[in-house]
Amino acid sequence: MFQFIFRRLSLVIPTFLGITLLTFTLIRLIPGDPIEVMAGERGVSAERHAELSAQLGFDKPLYVQYYHYVTGVLQGDLGNSLITREPVMKEFLTLFPATIELAFCAAIFAILIGLPAGIFAAVKRGTVIDHSVMTFSLTGYSMPIFWWALLLMLVFSVNLGWTPVSGRIDVVYWIDDVTGFMLIDSLLSGEEGAFASAVSHLILPSIVLGTIPMAVIARMTRSSMLEVLSEDYIRTARAKGIAPWRVIVIHALRNALIPVITVIGLQVGILLSGAILTETVFAWPGIGKWLIESIGRRDYPVVQGGILIVACIIIVVNLLVDITYGIVNPRIRHSR
Amino acid sequence: MTTSTKTSTTDIPLTAPVPMTPLQEFWHYFSSNKGAVAGLVVIAIICFMAVFANFVAPHSPSDQYRDALLLPPAWLDGGNWSFVLGTDDVGRDILSRLIYGSRLSIAVGLVAVTASLIMGILLGLVAGYFRGMIDTAIMRIVDIMLAMPSLLLAIAIVAILGPSIVNAALAISIVSLPHYVRLTRAATMAEMSRDYVTSSRVIGASPLRLMFVCILPNCLAPLIVQATLGFSSAILDMAALGFLGLGAQPPTPEWGSMLADALQFVQRAWWVVTFPGLMILITVLAFNLMGDGLRDALDPKLKQ
Numbered sequence: 001m002f003q004f005i006f007r008r009l010s011l012v013i014p015t016f017l018g019i020t021l022l023t024f025t026l027i028r029l030i031p032g033d034p035i036e037v038m039a040g041e042r043g044v045s046a047e048r049h050a051e052l053s054a055q056l057g058f059d060k061p062l063y064v065q066y067y068h069y070v071t072g073v074l075q076g077d078l079g080n081s082l083i084t085r086e087p088v089m090k091e092f093l094t095l096f097p098a099t100i101e102l103a104f105c106a107a108i109f110a111i112l113i114g115l116p117a118g119i120f121a122a123v124k125r126g127t128v129i130d131h132s133v134m135t136f137s138l139t140g141y142s143m144p145i146f147w148w149a150l151l152l153m154l155v156f157s158v159n160l161g162w163t164p165v166s167g168r169i170d171v172v173y174w175i176d177d178v179t180g181f182m183l184i185d186s187l188l189s190g191e192e193g194a195f196a197s198a199v200s201h202l203i204l205p206s207i208v209l210g211t212i213p214m215a216v217i218a219r220m221t222r223s224s225m226l227e228v229l230s231e232d233y234i235r236t237a238r239a240k241g242i243a244p245w246r247v248i249v250i251h252a253l254r255n256a257l258i259p260v261i262t263v264i265g266l267q268v269g270i271l272l273s274g275a276i277l278t279e280t281v282f283a284w285p286g287i288g289k290w291l292i293e294s295i296g297r298r299d300y301p302v303v304q305g306g307i308l309i310v311a312c313i314i315i316v317v318n319l320l321v322d323i324t325y326g327i328v329n330p331r332i333r334h335s336r
Numbered sequence: 337m338t339t340s341t342k343t344s345t346t347d348i349p350l351t352a353p354v355p356m357t358p359l360q361e362f363w364h365y366f367s368s369n370k371g372a373v374a375g376l377v378v379i380a381i382i383c384f385m386a387v388f389a390n391f392v393a394p395h396s397p398s399d400q401y402r403d404a405l406l407l408p409p410a411w412l413d414g415g416n417w418s419f420v421l422g423t424d425d426v427g428r429d430i431l432s433r434l435i436y437g438s439r440l441s442i443a444v445g446l447v448a449v450t451a452s453l454i455m456g457i458l459l460g461l462v463a464g465y466f467r468g469m470i471d472t473a474i475m476r477i478v479d480i481m482l483a484m485p486s487l488l489l490a491i492a493i494v495a496i497l498g499p500s501i502v503n504a505a506l507a508i509s510i511v512s513l514p515h516y517v518r519l520t521r522a523a524t525m526a527e528m529s530r531d532y533v534t535s536s537r538v539i540g541a542s543p544l545r546l547m548f549v550c551i552l553p554n555c556l557a558p559l560i561v562q563a564t565l566g567f568s569s570a571i572l573d574m575a576a577l578g579f580l581g582l583g584a585q586p587p588t589p590e591w592g593s594m595l596a597d598a599l600q601f602v603q604r605a606w607w608v609v610t611f612p613g614l615m616i617l618i619t620v621l622a623f624n625l626m627g628d629g630l631r632d633a634l635d636p637k638l639k640q
Contacts, residue, residue, distance in 0.1 A: 011479075014476055014480075015476075015479055015480050015483050018476065018477065018479075018480035019480060019483065019484070022480070022492075023492075026492060026495075026496055029496045029497075138371075138621065138624055138625065138628075139617070139621060141624065142568065142572070142617060142620040142621040142624050143617060143620075144572055144575050144576065144579075144592075144613055144616040144617060144620070146575075146576060146579045146592075146595065146613075147595055147609075147612070147613025147614075147616060147617070148613075150595065150599070150602060150609050150613065151609070151610065151613065153602065154602055154606055154609060154610075158602060158603050269484075269485040270485065272485060272488070273485035273486070273487040273488045274487075276487065276488070276491070276580070277487075277576055277579070277580070280579075280580065281599075291491070292491075292580055295491065295495045295582070296581070303492070303495050307484075307488060307491075307492050310485075310488060311483060311484050311488070314483060314484065314485065315483050318483065
């Protein structure tokens, strides 16, 4: 087991170095001199240019610059934003809870709908239910989510007025930032209606962000269930006279869930990149919106740092998924 | 000559059934999947629209009819049949923009898929054929690229190169590269152990001939499926980049950027928002349906 974890961990290091190399090159690939790009339209004098160049280490050879960059990254130093002058890491940490909250609710939505739908489709294979679940999931899978967001907003916010259009909570509430998670903070504040407002702001973005993962989970659950249901031990269980629901829930589902859990873990990448689009439409103050705005403002350290952090989160989650999979499934653990 | 052979075959009552040619067999399996055929039909229509946009579209995509701003679709009150799907905020015909937009989406999809297919096949063949250090190096890079969500990587690339259609297409072809490399490599490694490859090698075929003439044709099935699915994600990513302002720049009639332009009119004019997105959904869905059908038709395991 330790050997398996060690082997898997050793694969992470080159991947991490590769990603730092990518983000390191990113800022150096921008056409033109990086300092002039940072200075913007005002430009810099020759002395100031040399000073900044020395300060930022641009006068050193590339491998030295890369070494400083990686050691900085490992200590959590991702440089400062050109616009706010704040450390990138600090900005990230203040915005990250909003994205986590959204992604978490989206994942809950995706699992709550996708899993039962997939099971149902597999059990009722070939029926109208099966076909409609598969049609819906293929449609969800093909959905341009930024448009889906606008459509839901059009129907539920503009026409029906059921949900708010954007933001995390109604402006009448002033919630102290305790955990950064609006659902928890609004409860802690004790203000009447604050929690309900936070929930209503979360509904549409969660549905939008959860749509593609939901479709993926439903498809995966269906095919995994179909495979398990055709196994001999299921036939034996049925022959023994065990109640049909018990065969499905206790006997089949437990084995069918193994690949599904992996797929759920792998949705983190989809959730984080989908968050860029969802947050942009719903004006959700998370890291996705932050990244896109920084690209618009040409705030390169933020773009560089943000991409690096998101990629690292995905690597870590994928690692955890792989290790869990190895724990659950000995065949993976022992294969080379 | 042809008539005589025809009569002679009909005269013989009992013959073994003629085995289907590979193409017939493929069509037999493909056409039994209704969704796949529907996808193919939709794709054919969209391609037709894209190619003949000049003739199909009722108006120019950039003509601004100043007396017809934000006109609703024709079947609604105040609609006008010369603007079937209504007009946008500067009076451009939405239907015409959608038709010209299909040209852009199909072109970007074609360029991105072809570029990543060619690069992916080359890298995958080299990795699978030579193994060793080259293989490890290529696969490590592929793993790094797979660790990043494709949209994020595409955004990063466009952020470096600057927003434009060409850069977006380039970014999309780079981010879809890993799938082709992996597929080609896996298929190449499977084929390498076959006897026909060994015998060609014994006869004295050069590595290039082995790679491109012997092995590659036998690896094509999964690549065709992946290319079809790659089309759908290319169109989706292109629209997403356009929506974020990182792809096609206004006034180019691109579906994603049409949506971004329409954002501020969500409350007043639903049609400006609805139709471009519907167009993206239908196109992407059609490619996904066809990709699923192709996979079923080309995968010998599912045939039995």
